[in-house]
Amino acid sequence: MGVLTLATVNPGEAEIFASLQGEGPSMGRPSTFVRLSRCNLACRWCDTAYTWRFTGDNRPHRDDLAFERSANQLVLDEGEVASRIVALSPDRLVITGGEPLLQGAALARMVAAVRQARPDFHVEIETNGSVAPHAALDALVDQYNVSPKLAHSGNPAELALIPERLSAWAAEPRAYFKFVVATPADVEEVAVLQKAYAIPGERLFVMPEGTDSATLRDRSKWLSDAALSAGWRFTDRLHIHLYGDTRGT
Ligand SMILES: C[S@@+](CC[C@H](N)C(=O)[O-])C[C@H]1O[C@@H](n2cnc3c(N)ncnc32)[C@H](O)[C@@H]1O
Ligand SMILES: Nc1nc2[nH]cc(C(=O)O)c2c(=O)[nH]1
Ligand code: SF4
Ligand SMILES: [Mg+2]
Incomplete structure (x- = not known):
């Protein structure tokens, strides 16, 4: 067993919590969330920038010292993370972040430990879609909620929209796309991506x-x-209405 780096609700308190899934195809389902630390992107409007913005600027921080000193992250043994997850009552796990696929191999061992204790667990992953899932993890995942980042996120397209990855997600029946939209111009960008990658409307959400x-x-x-009018699905953000923009909900 190794370690995972998690976000924190309060300093020293790992962000592992039960809540209703607030977004996407599983909206409304009781779920246990685990929020991992670090991201390879830097969205202007990221609602969990504390998982990656460790020194106050707006770039993903790869300075290991800043990362280690941040009160917003905590290193835990994978088995300990799995135990805390199975101690909560929901039979669904949502793994988010930050970008959880950056810790793919460790996540695979953690999810395997969860499944050993609770074989019925449904596992979904929230990802920005720019990182390939680790093969051992991929074998354990039931659903991917993939949120590729449009131009308004402020990320360079060459980092956020990787053609090989988008093609793979479009061909993956377990993957649901969830595009964050702020203005009508963003809707046009979604339409272009849907056409370019032949994303089925049934697996395309706008939020x-x-x-x-x-x-x-x-x-x-x-x-x-x-x-x-486009034949897409729509998702609200239930957790914001219920709990506001609060850590650990
Ligand atoms: C914080 S991200 C973590 C997972 C992964 N990094 C990603 O972006 O998909 C979880 C979800 O919240 C969405 N999100 C983040 N900030 C948001 C905001 N201000 N408004 C709407 N959705 C947001 C992301 O697009 C993603 O679908
Ligand atoms: N309730 C609730 N639902 C969510 N669905 C995706 C979330 C995320 O931050 O990835 C999230 C979250 O933070 N809370
Ligand atoms: S990819 Fe996800 S975690 Fe990373 S900055 Fe964007 S919304 Fe935040
Ligand atoms: Mg969230």
């Missing part, structure tokens, strides 16, 4: 950008219409 109910409601008005 409003926002970390408060008023913003989500405003954007939902035109975004739900756009989804209806």
Whole structure:
């Protein structure tokens, strides 16, 4: 066994919690969440920038000293993470971050330990879609919620939209796309990507950008219409309405 690097709710307290899945195809399902630390991208509007912005600037920080000193992350044994997950009651696991696929091999061992204790566990991964899943992890995953980042995220397309990865996710029946949309111009970008990669409408969600109910409601008005006319699915962000933009919910 090795270690995983997790985000924290409070200093010293790993971000492992039970909540309703707030987004995407499993919205409303009771789930246990584990939030890992670090990301390879740097979205302008990231709602969990504390998982990767360790020195106050807006670039993913690869400075190991800054990372180790951050009160926002905690290194835990994989078996310990698995024990804390199985101690909570939901029979579904959502692995998020940060970008969880950066810790693929360790995650595979952690998920295997969860399955050993609770063979019925459903496992979904929230990913930005730019990192290939580790093969041992991929064998244990039921669902990927893939959120490729559009131009408004501020990430260079060559880092965020990797053609080989997008083709692979489009061909993967376990993968649901979940595009974050802030303006009608973003809708056009989604349409271009759908066409380029032949993403089935059944596996394509659009979700409003926002970390408060008023913003989500405003954007939902035109975004739900756009989804209806394009044949896409729409997802709200249930957790924001229920709990606000709060860590560990
Ligand atoms: C924090 S990310 C972690 C997983 C992975 N890094 C990713 O981006 O998919 C979890 C989800 O929240 C979404 N998200 C982050 N900030 C958001 C915001 N301000 N408004 C709407 N969705 C947001 C991401 O697009 C992703 O679908
Ligand atoms: N309740 C709840 N649902 C979520 N779905 C995806 C989340 C994430 O941050 O990846 C998330 C989250 O942070 N909370
Ligand atoms: S890819 Fe995900 S975790 Fe990384 S900056 Fe973007 S929204 Fe945040
Ligand atoms: Mg979230």
